[in-house]
Every structure is written in structure tokens, then in C-alpha cells.
Amino acid sequence: MKTLGLLFTRNVSLKIWVDSGLLEREKMIYEEQLKQGTYDEIYWFTYGTGDDKLAEKLIREGKLDGRIKVIPMPALWKGRIGYDLYSLLMPVIKRKDFKRLDIIKSNQMDGAWTGLIAKRLFHIPFYFRTGYTNTMFYRKMTQRKDFNLWKFSKIEKMLYNKCDLATVSSEHDRQYLCETYGIQKEKISVLVNHVNTEKFYDMKKPQRKERLVFVGRLVEQKNLFHTIEAVAQAKAGMDIYGQGKLQEQLFEVIKTLDADVKFMGTVPNDQIPSILNDYKYYILASEYEGMPKTLLEAMACGNLCIGTKVEGIEEVIADGVNGYLAEDTSVTAIREAIERAESDRQFEEKKEAAQKYIREKYSIQSVLDKEKELCSQFWEGKN
Numbered sequence: 441m442k443t444l445g446l447l448f449t450r451n452v453s454l455k456i457w458v459d460s461g462l463l464e465r466e467k468m469i470y471e472e473q474l475k476q477g478t479y480d481e482i483y484w485f486t487y488g489t490g491d492d493k494l495a496e497k498l499i500r501e502g503k504l505d506g507r508i509k510v511i512p513m514p515a516l517w518k519g520r521i522g523y524d525l526y527s528l529l530m531p532v533i534k535r536k537d538f539k540r541l542d543i544i545k546s547n548q549m550d551g552a553w554t555g556l557i558a559k560r561l562f563h564i565p566f567y568f569r570t571g572y573t574n575t576m577f578y579r580k581m582t583q584r585k586d587f588n589l590w591k592f593s594k595i596e597k598m599l600y601n602k603c604d605l606a607t608v609s610s611e612h613d614r615q616y617l618c619e620t621y622g623i624q625k626e627k628i629s630v631l632v633n634h635v636n637t638e639k640f641y642d643m644k645k646p647q648r649k650e651r652l653v654f655v656g657r658l659v660e661q662k663n664l665f666h667t668i669e670a671v672a673q674a675k676a677g678m679d680i681y682g683q684g685k686l687q688e689q690l691f692e693v694i695k696t697l698d699a700d701v702k703f704m705g706t707v708p709n710d711q712i713p714s715i716l717n718d719y720k721y722y723i724l725a726s727e728y729e730g731m732p733k734t735l736l737e738a739m740a741c742g743n744l745c746i747g748t749k750v751e752g753i754e755e756v757i758a759d760g761v762n763g764y765l766a767e768d769t770s771v772t773a774i775r776e777a778i779e780r781a782e783s784d785r786q787f788e789e790k791k792e793a794a795q796k797y798i799r800e801k802y803s804i805q806s807v808l809d810k811e812k813e814l815c816s817q818f819w820e821g822k823n
Contacts, residue, residue, distance in 0.1 A: 441480045441481070442478070442479050442480055442542050442819050443479060443480065443481045443482070443483065443540050443541050443542050443543075444470075444473070444479045444481075444482045444483070444541065444542070444543055444544075444545060445482075445483045445485060445537075445538065445541040445543070445544040445545065445558075445564075446470070446482065446483065446484050446485065446545050446546075446547060447485050447544065447545065447546045447547060447551055447552065447554050447555055448484065448485060448486045448487055448547055448551070449547050449548040449550050449551050450487065450523055450524075450527050450550045450551030451487050451523050451550075451551075452486070452487055452547075453486050453487050453488025453489075453491055453512075453513075454484065454486050454488050454491040454494055454495060454510055454512075455488045455490070455491060455494055456488070458494065458498075461708045461709040461710075462709065463498075463503070463504075464709055464710060465636075465709055465733075467504065467505075467508070468634075468636055468804065469634060469804065469807065469808065469811075470482050470505075470508060471504075471505045471508070472804060472808055473808065473812075474505050474507050474508070475505075476808065478808070478812050478815075480507070481507050481508075481509060481540075482507065482508050482509070483508075483509045483510075483511055483537055483540070483541065484508060484509070484510045484511065485511045485530060485534065485537075485554070486510060486511065486512055486513065487513045487523060487526070488512055488513060489512055489513055489514065489515040489518055490512065491510050491512040491513075492510050492511070492512045494510075495508070495509075495510035509537075511534055511537050513526055513530075514526075514533070527551045527553065527554050528553070528554070528557065530554050530557075530558075531554060531557050531558040531561050531562070532561070535561075535562070538558050538561075538562055538564065539562055541558075541562075541564050542564070542565070542818060542819050543564065543565045543566075543567055543815060543818045543819070544558050544559065544564050544565070544566055544567065545567040545569055546566075546567070546568055546569050546570070547569065547571075548570055548571060548572075548574075549570050549573075549574045549592075549595070549596060549599065550574070552568055552570075552599055553595065553598075553599065555567075555568065555603075556598070556599060556602055556603070559602075559603075559604070565604040565605070565818040566602070566603045566604050566605075567603065567604065567605045567606075567607075567815065567818075568599050568600065568603035568605065568606045568607075569606075569607050569631070570607075570608055570609070570613075571609055571633065571730060571731070572609065572613070572730030572731075573596075573608065573613045573616060573617060573730070574592050574596060575589060575592045575593050575596055575620070576613065576616050577728070577730070578592060580661075580727065580728045581660070581661065593620075596617075596621070597621045600617060600621060600623055600627065600628065601621070601623070604818070605629070605814055605815065605817075605818075606627060606628045606629070607628070607629045607630065607631035607811075607814070608628055608629075608630060608631070609630070609631065609632055609633050609730055609731035610630065610632070610730060610731045610751070610752060610755055611630055611755060612751040612752065612755060613630075613730065613731075614628045614629075614630055629810075629814055631807060631810055631811055631814070632731060632801065632802055632807065633731045633733050633736060633802065633807075634802055634803065634804040634806075634807040634808075635733070635736045635737055635740050635798055635802045635803065635804070636804055637740055637798065637799055637803050637804070639710075639713050640712075640713050640716070640737045640740040640741050641713070641740060641741065641742075641795075642717065642741060642742035642791070642795065643713070643714065643717040643741075645717050645718065648717070648718060648719055648720040649718055649719050649720060650677075650720055650721075650782075651676070651677040651678060651679060651719055651720070651721065652671065652676060652677065652678040652679075652719070652721040652722065652723045652746070652778070653678065653679050653680075653681065653715070653716065653718075653719040653721065653722055653723070653738075653743070654667070654678060654679070654680045654681065654682070654722070654723055654724065655681045655682060655712060655715070655716070655722075655734045655738075656681075656682045656724070656734055657682055657683070657684045658680070658682055658683060658684025658685065658686045658687050658690060659684050659685065659686060660686070660727070661726055661727055661728060661729075662724070662725075662726050662727075663725050663726050663727050663748070663769050663774075664680075664686065664690055665689075665690065665693055666725065666769060666770065666771045666774055667723060667725045667774060668690065668693055668694060668697065668699055668701050669693070669697060669699075669771045670725070670771045670772075670774035670775040670778060671699055671700070671701060671775075671778065672697040672698070672699035672700075672701075673771065673775045674775045674778040674779050674782070675700075676700070676778055676782065677700040677701070678699075678700070678701045678702075678723065679701075679702050679704050679719070680701065680702065680703050680704060681704045681705070681706065681707060681712075681715065682706060683705070683706050687703065690703075691703065712734075712737065713737070713741060716737065716738050716741040716743055717741050717742070719743060720743065720744060720787070721743060721744050721745075721746060721778075721781055721782070722734075722735070722738035722739075722743035722744070722745045722746070723745075723746045723747075723778070724738075724745070724746070724747050724748075724753060725746070725747065725748045725766060725769060725774045725777075726747075726748060726750060726752075726753065726769075727748075727750065727769050728750050728751060728752065729750060729751065729752030729753050730752050731752055731755070731756075732752055732753065732756075735747065735753065735756055735757075736756065736798060736802050739756070739762065739763070739794040739795065739797065739798050740794075740795060740798040740799075740802075742791045742794070742795060743791075743794075744763060744764075744781055744784065744787055744790055744791060744794075745757055745762075745763035745764070745794065746763065746764045746765075746766070746774075746777050746778060746781050747763065747764075747765055747766070747777075748765065748766045748768065748769050748773070748774070748777075749765045749766060749767055749768065750769065753765070756797075761790070761793055762790055762793040762794035762797055763781075763790065763794060764777045764780050764781045764784075765777065
């Protein structure tokens with residue numbers, strides 16, 4: 441019997457996954473692993489005090505596989521300091537559950553040290569998985585060196601050096617970590633973000649809107665001020681799905697520029713495939729990215745995608761082959777990329793190239809197969 445333990449990101453609960461619409465996306469790989477017999481049971485260690493009751497409800501409603509056991513945080517530890525202490529003491533407090541595991545896996549860096557502690561206490565192999573590299577994002581987001589960067593760097597280096605297996609979502613993440621911490625390249629594997637191509641696909645709708653669509657958080661990283669100005673200069677139209685702290689400022693820019701840009705609000709994750717299929721173009725002109733899942737999903741849905749030539753995006757879009765890349769993150773470069781995309785007469789060819797690329801490299805089965813191969817070293821001899 442093979443059992444996996446997943447450590448939720450510190451402060452994150454199952455309820456947060458449900459309320460934010462992330463459950464469908466996040467649970468997919470684990471339910472597939474159970475279905476395919478990779479694991480017999482999976483334990484989710486969360487930071488929600490009532491997550492076990494919520495899980496029981498989801499299982500009754502058929503929304504969660506019953507072989508996923510949710511281990512909630514005791515109410516005693518609720519609160520900022522409590523979360524921190526619980527992340528350190530969890531293997532002791534929940535030792536009966538940890539002792540059942542064959543491998544312990546992190547979901548992000550924040551809270552991953554719990555896995556290292558469990559490894560030391562119970563000799564459980566620790567699989568350090570991250571969706572993005574914390575210090576790389578922090579450097580780009582703040583443009584400064586401070587105590588937080590020093591702290592994150594120390595934790596990151598320790599986790600990569602002490603774990604039994606490490607995966608990152610892109611080649612540029614691996615290169616950054618190897619160069620920054622002197623880690624051997626063989627120590628870290630690239631395991632890309634998966635796309636559910638049974639949900640995200642070309643629905644062959646009769647006619648797509650001749651507009652751009654953006655789906656995501658309204659934050660500085662996404663470079664939406666420049667994107668909106670570029671859309672206005674190109675005399676194009678764009679619809680924005682998402683929310684964030686910049687919404688009011690962005691709305692003022694739209695009014696000032698008299699841009700044809702509309703805020704569409706937030707929608708449940710299960711509606712995103714149909715929404716993407718309503719549009720011809722998808723745009724993600726970010727300042728930086730890890731491995732942007734919405735971009736992968738848009739490509740799978742047959743959108744002609746426009747991005748910026750930055751890490752994360754240029755690893756996915758091949759300019760003029762399966763989408764278009766702006767040379768940099770400036771208004772002029774983004775406008776030129778939009779104009780090139782809108783004047784393209786080979787939309788179907790690029791759409792098919794993008795879909796083929798996603799099916800071959802980012803399908804859930806290819807990710808499952810690679811992770812199974814990487815983890816098989818830990819359960820040799822298990823039934």
C-alpha cells in the first residue's frame with residue numbers, strides 16, 4: 441500500500457480552495473493518481489480547522505475522492521503566530537498520520553519545512569515541489585535586497601539541499617536555483633504545470649469575438665497599465681476577468697484613454713473554458729511569470745495568444761509559430777504584438793500548433809507519468 445502526504449501551503453485551507461474555485465484544478469492530479477493506482481491513499485495536511493467536516497461533505501456530494509484523507513489543523517493554532525508554530529510542530533502533533541506515509545510532498549515553498557522536519561523525525565522521503573520560485577519572484581516584485589529576501593534565500597537553499605527530490609515548473613526556475621545556490625542540475629527536475637485538456641479544448645463555437653481576453657489577478661506583475669494603453673493605441677478591444685487591488689486605478693486609466701476595455705468580474709473556474717472559447721485572442725503581457733497556467737489553458741482552448749518576451753512566457757510561446765511575443769514589456773512593443781496578431785491570416789494554423797504543443801507537453805497524463813517515474817525510487821519493494 442502506497443500513501444502520499446501533501447502539505448498545503450502555510451495558512452491555506454481546503455475551504456480556501458473551495459471558496460476560490462481552485463479545488464477542481466488542485467485535486468485533479470491527486471484523484472488521477474488514485475484512479476491509476478499510483479497511490480492507495482493520499483493525506484492532505486491543511487491549515488483549516490474545519491476542513492475534515494468540509495471534506496466529508498464534499499465526499500458525500502461526489503466532489504472529492506473518499507481515499508483523500510483531510511487532516512485539519514486544531515483550532516488551538518489558529519492565528520498568525522499559531523500558523524507558524526503549527527507548521528513547525530505539525531509532524532509531532534499529527535505523528536500518527538505522518539507515520540502512515542511513504543512520501544511527503546509540499547505544494548509550495550511556504551510551509552515546506554514541515555516536510556523536512558517529518559523526514560528527520562520519521563525517515564519519510566521528502567519531495568519538495570514548488571509552482572514558482574519564491575526568491576526569484578520576490579526579487580522581481582520588490583527590486584530590493586532586504587531581510588525577507590535573506591530569510592527566504594536561507595530557507596530555499598536548505599530545502600533544496602536537504603530534500604530527497606525537487607521539482608520546479610520551468611527550466612528557467614531550475615537554472616536560477618542552480619546558479620544562485622550552486623545546486624547540481626541533476627538534483628532538480630522540471631515538472632511542468634498540467635492542463636486538463638478534457639475541459640480546456642476548442643469547443644468549435646460558431647464565431648469567436650474579435651477581442652482580447654485576460655484572465656487573472658489585477659496586480660503589478662501582470663503589467664495591465666501598459667496592456668490597456670497598448671490596446672487603446674491598437675484600437676482593439678479587451679475584456680478582463682479577475683479582481684485585485686489595482687482595479688480602481690485601472691478603471692481610471694481606461695476612462696482617461698477612452699479605451700474599449702471592460703471588467704467582467706470573477707467567474708468560477710469551471711466556466712473559464714467556455715469563456716476562453718468566446719474569444720479569438722488571449723493576452724498576458726506580464727513583467728515576469730513562473731509557468732502561467734492561464735496561458736497554457738488559453739492555448740489549449742484555441743486562442744491566439746499574445747505575451748511578452750519574459751521568463752515563463754517565452755518558454756511557452758514561440759513567436760510567429762504558436763502565438764506572438766512582444767519584444768519587451770513596453771506599451772509600444774505590446775501594441776505591435778497585438779497588431780501583428782490581429783493582421784495574421786493563418787489563425788487556424790497557429791491555433792492548431794498551440795493545441796498540439798499543449799497536448800504533447802502539458803497534458804495531465806504526461807505530468808502524471810513523469811512524477812510517477814521520479815517518485816518510484818521511494819516505493820521500491822512496496823506492494
